[in-house]
Amino acid sequence: MASGTVVIGSGTAGARLARQLVAVGAPVTVIGEEPHAPYNRLLLAEVLAGRYAPEVIALPAVPVRRGVRAAAIDRERRLVLCEDGTPVPYDRLVLATGSNPVLPALRGIAQGLPDGVHPFRTLDDCAALSAAVRPGIRAVVVGGGLLGVSAARALAERGAKVVLAQQGEHLMERQLDVSASQLVRAHLEAMGVEVHTECRVRGLRGTDVELADGYVLDAELVVLACGVRPRTKLAQDAGLDVGKGILVDDELRTSDPYIHAVGDCAEHEGRVYGLAGPALEQADVLACLLTGKPARYTGTRALTRLTLSGPGALDLAAFGDPTPRPGDDVVQLADATRGAYRKVVVRGDRLVGGVLLGDLAAVGALARAWEGDEALPETVPLLHLLTNDGGL
Incomplete structure (x- = not known):
């Protein structure tokens, strides 16, 4: 029954x-x-x-x-x-x-993952990595998206010597524009992570990572963070x-x-x-x-938030599409000394995307305006969108 x-x-x-x-x-x-x-x-x-x-x-x-x-x-x-x-x-x-987790078509894993090669998706994956990592161990993270960046940062905090290999042109391509990605890269490099972009991995030789150009990264620990x-x-x-x-x-x-x-x-x-x-x-x-209540799902306007800990912890928020189209207005503030970056893209009277790194005081008001798909007040100068109250 x-x-x-x-x-x-x-x-x-x-x-x-x-x-x-x-x-x-x-x-x-x-x-x-x-x-x-x-x-x-x-x-x-x-x-x-x-x-x-x-x-x-x-x-x-x-x-x-x-x-x-x-x-x-x-x-x-x-x-x-x-x-x-x-x-x-x-x-x-x-x-x-x-x-x-997506396991890429790499040489050396057709019969299963070799010892020392791990996905990073579950608590058991996390436990296996925690048991394997130690100060000074050579680790390679394959994939520079949100998961790969998080894994590389965590391993570096545990004292590993980390290389991050990203096939794309910059880190966290789904969420960040080039300028914001460069700040994330600088943050990782300040922690001792060696970052390689436009770097395609061809295969594994045990835990050693072979790149498409034939160069081999010596590693004792490999994390596959190639998406889901x-x-x-x-x-x-x-x-x-x-x-x-x-x-x-x-x-x-x-x-x-x-x-x-x-x-x-x-x-x-x-x-x-x-x-x-x-x-x-x-x-x-x-x-x-x-439970008998009326409701409908019409989609979500999702906000991504992340804190990268370590030296000079970096807070990050991204929403919508930060890549402008012809005719869009772009408001951008950057402070390289403080590692801060703010950018919003406005199309007509609507926010369509944004990236904030460093001080996130403005993110609440901006996120509410974007999630609600609200028209921006005509009386608020666009530059004020990046003030601490979002100008809203």
């Missing part, structure tokens, strides 16, 4: 949804593949750096069947079939399966519509009316966000819908 809502996945979105259902007495079962209680994945780098113990990043308690892997979905009988042989019936099923990919296999095997992620509508419903998807695995209006903000918003909307 079916019994309430079943959530597959105990990450950010799954745990948030389950807590809200439990709070109103709605029956919910959470199936969590990891053996740990739900935790904040955004803080894994803080654990790796040694600033937080693993238990500090635990999310508020929610009942989870831990260490259980969902193997298949029987849509006709409305059952989740687990690898341990247990069938779990559902009235509504929510896929919050998250994403997997939505986990869609369970949905695909069940016959649900899948694109880049599991396709959902404004009620976060899949092609099966009894199955929903939220978080990193979900694709809404052609977009997979892969960020905590949208995952939480989707969980909130679905919690309303599952």
Whole structure:
């Protein structure tokens, strides 16, 4: 017999949804593949750096069947079939399966990752890296996005000699423009990280990293931080519509009316966000819908925030698209001495993107104006957008 809502996945979105259902007495079962209680994945780098113990990043308690892997979905009988042989019936099923780290097509990993080569996505990955790192160890981080930058900074704080290899032209290309990226690079280099951009990795020889030009980076520890990919296999095997992620509508419903998807695995209006903000918003909307309250998900205008600790800690916030189009207004302030940088892009009477590094006092007002898609006051000079109150 079916019994309430079943959530597959105990990450950010799954745990948030389950807590809200439990709070109103709605029956919910959470199936969590990891053996740990739900935790904040955004803080894994803080654990790796040694600033937080693993238990500090635990999310508020929610009942989870831990260490259980969902193997298949029987849509006709409305059952989740687990690898341990247990069938779990559902009235509504929510896929919050998250994403997997992308393992690039490198020579030397076709038969699996060699000893000393690690992804950086889960608490177990973090524990393995923490056990391996020691002062003076030669480490290479492959990938210069948000995850790679965080991993490189954490390893450097633990005393490793870190090389960061980024294939793109600058660090954190999805969030930052060139000027902001240069400040992040300078911050990492001040911590002793050797940064190489436009640097393509061809393969691994054990833990040694071979570059496309034939040069080999000697390493004892390698971190693969090459992005993530939505986990869609369970949905695909069940016959649900899948694109880049599991396709959902404004009620976060899949092609099966009894199955929903939220978080990193979900694709809404052609977009997979892969960020905590949208995952939480989707969980909130679905919690309303599952408890009979009217709600619709129409997309998220996501803000990325990051603190790079170490010498002269650097706070960073980015939103929208910081690359202007012809006709856009750009307001930019830079203070190289203090390592501060602020830039916003205005199209017509709307903010369309921005990057702030250093003092983030203005970010609250700017983010509210952008997230609300509000018209900027005509009486406020554009330069005032970068003052501490955002000029708003």
